[in-house]
Every structure is written in C-alpha cells, then in structure tokens.
Amino acid sequence: MKKKSYTTIPSIDKMKVLLSLTLLFGISLGALDKGNNLNIKLYSETNLRGISKDIYSYEEDMQLIGFNNKAKSAIVNGIWLLYEETNFNRGKYNKMVSYTWGKNNKINNLGGINGKVSSIRYSGVEDLNANTLNFYEGPGFMGIEQYVYKDAPKLKYDNFGKSIIISGCKPWTLYEKANFAGKRICVYPASLTSPCKPGFFETPTAFGNFGNVVSSARLGCFSKSSFVAKPFIEGESKSIHLFDN
Numbered sequence: 001m002k003k004k005s006y007t008t009i010p011s012i013d014k015m016k017v018l019l020s021l022t023l024l025f026g027i028s029l030g031a032l033d034k035g036n037n038l039n040i041k042l043y044s045e046t047n048l049r050g051i052s053k054d055i056y057s058y059e060e061d062m063q064l065i066g067f068n069n070k071a072k073s074a075i076v077n078g079i080w081l082l083y084e085e086t087n088f089n090r091g092k093y094n095k096m097v098s099y100t101w102g103k104n105n106k107i108n109n110l111g112g113i114n115g116k117v118s119s120i121r122y123s124g125v126e127d128l129n130a131n132t133l134n135f136y137e138g139p140g141f142m143g144i145e146q147y148v149y150k151d152a153p154k155l156k157y158d159n160f161g162k163s164i165i166i167s168g169c170k171p172w173t174l175y176e177k178a179n180f181a182g183k184r185i186c187v188y189p190a191s192l193t194s195p196c197k198p199g200f201f202e203t204p205t206a207f208g209n210f211g212n213v214v215s216s217a218r219l220g221c222f223s224k225s226s227f228v229a230k231p232f233i234e235g236e237s238k239s240i241h242l243f244d245n
Contacts, residue, residue: 038078038126042071042117047108049073058121061086071117074107076100076235079123079165079198081141084116089142097140098239099165101128101198105235112239124167129196131168131219133187135161139203140242151218154178162211166199166229171221174207174214185210186221188228199229202240 044050044067053067062068063086071082083089084096098113110117123141124132130149137143139162146157158178166172166189176182185208189199204211207227232238 038122040077040080040120040122041075042067042120043073044070046072046114048075048106055120060088060119060121062118062120068118069115072110072114074100074110074237076102076105076107078103078126078128079167081121081123082110082113082117083119083142084113086118088119088121088144089140090137090144093138093140093142093242095142096239096241097142098237099141099200100235100237101232102234103128107235107237110237110239112241113237123165124198128167128198129169129194131170131172132166133172133217134165135214136163136165137161139163140240141165141200141202148172148217153180153216153218155215155217158215159212161214162204164199164201164207166201167196169194169196170219171226173218173220173222174210175216175218176213178215180216180218180222182215183213184223184225186223186226188221188226190229190231197231197234200232201227201229203242 039054039056042053042055059065079101082098085092089095089097096113096116098110100107123134133148135146141163146155146160164187166187168189169192171186171188173184173186175184187201187207189197191197201207208225
C-alpha cells in the first residue's frame with residue numbers, strides 16, 4: 001500500500017487534490033491509497049430502506065448529488081463523518097455532526113442527524129489498522145482538516161486543530177514546536193492490539209487542551225502526559241451538538 005504525506009483538504013476529494021498538486025507543482029506527495037472499499041451506502045429511510053446512495057469520496061454539498069437532508073440509515077466501511085451543514089459545518093460549529101466506523105456495519109438509524117445530512121467525508125483510510133492522525137479545524141471534526149501518516153517534523157498548517165481522529169493501534173506524540181521540540185503529549189487510539197479501534201477526541205479538553213498548538217507530530221509515545229480515546233463501539237453512530245466556536 002502506498003503512503004501519503006500530510007496536507008490539508010478544504011472541501012473535495014483527497015485523491016483528486018493530491019493528484020492535481022503533483023501535476024501542478026511536480027511534488028512527490030507519496031499518497032496512501034484510500035482503498036476501493038472505503039465507502040458508505042446511505043438510505044433515505046431507517047432500517048436500510050428507501051432510496052439509496054453510494055458515497056466513495058468527500059461530498060461538500062449533498063444537494064449536488066440529490067441526497068441533501070435524506071439519509072436516515074447506512075452501511076459503513078471505514079470511518080465516516082456526517083454533517084448537518086454543507087462544507088463540513090465550517091464556521092458553523094453549533095451545528096450537528098455524527099460519526100461512525102466499521103467494516104460492512106449496518107446502522108439502522110442515524111439518530112439525531114436523521115434527515116439532516118448536508119455534507120459527508122471519511123477519515124483515514126480503508127485499513128483501520130493503518131496508523132493515521134487527522135486534525136480538524138473545529139471541535140467535533142468540523143471544518144478543514146490536516147492529516148499525518150508518518151513522522152512530521154513540521155506541519156503545513158501550524159497551531160491547527162481542535163479535534164482529532166486516530167486510526168491504527170499505535171499512539172502519536174504531538175509537539176508544541178517544530179522538529180519534535182517543546183511541550184508534548186501523547187494521544188492513543190481506543191485499542192493497542194488488533195483489531196485496532198479508532199480514537200475520537202471531540203474537543204481540546206479530551207487531549208489536554210492541546211488544541212491549536214501542535215507544530216510537529218510523530219508516531220509512538222515520547223511523553224509522560226498521555227490521553228486515551230474513549231471506546232466507541234464499531235457499527236454505532238454518535239451524533240454530537242457542540243457550541244464551542
């Protein structure tokens with residue numbers, strides 16, 4: 001499997017952007033293939049009934065694919081984030097977001113976000129055992145993102161991120177300064193043994209109020225200060241409604 005470096009994707013499919021950047025700037029980004037089986041099948045009714053829509057990439061506006069405010073149940077492969085507003089709730093952090101994960105898991109009821117999904121995207125890659133670190137601009141995995149799949153002595157977007165999603169079975173160390181210097185903390189996924197379980201850190205308080213201060217990151221734990229994600233059962237859907245702007 002190919003590996004990809006870290007970058008930020010504002011609103012459209014990661015792979016398209018990576019390809020465009022490579023062609024435009026001649027940069028070798030070493031993209032990690034998302035996998036053909038990273039997808040979510042949405043249904044317009046609960047219990048996997050009604051009209052269905054297969055999603056394989058980022059959709060910043062569900063109106064464009066004729067499925068705005070329709071999703072009420074789903075079959076999930078990978079980690080998926082569902083938003084009440086377009087553009088992944090960017091700048092509208094008081095709106096609802098729902099997250100779910102699993103492999104071919106059936107979700108008969110999306111809960112609080114039923115009939116309200118206006119944008120959707122995945123986090124990480126198809127292989128839930130792959131070590132990925134995903135930062136999000138706002139709390140609740142809202143706004144633009146920055147992702148890291150290998151040691152990063154300098155992040156493209158400095159002091160960025162109020163929420164985090166981790167996949168794989170290994171922790172990451174987050175540093176206040178570039179080149180792995182300064183104050184640091186470790187963040188752990190929900191499981192350290194296979195099958196790996198992703199870790200969801202919804203707000204800065206979940207990882208020691210270390211939001212918007214990270215300048216570098218590397219795989220493994222190199223700090224005495226650690227934060228472990230709370231377990232979240234595969235195949236469930238959790239809707240959150242935050243008011244932290």
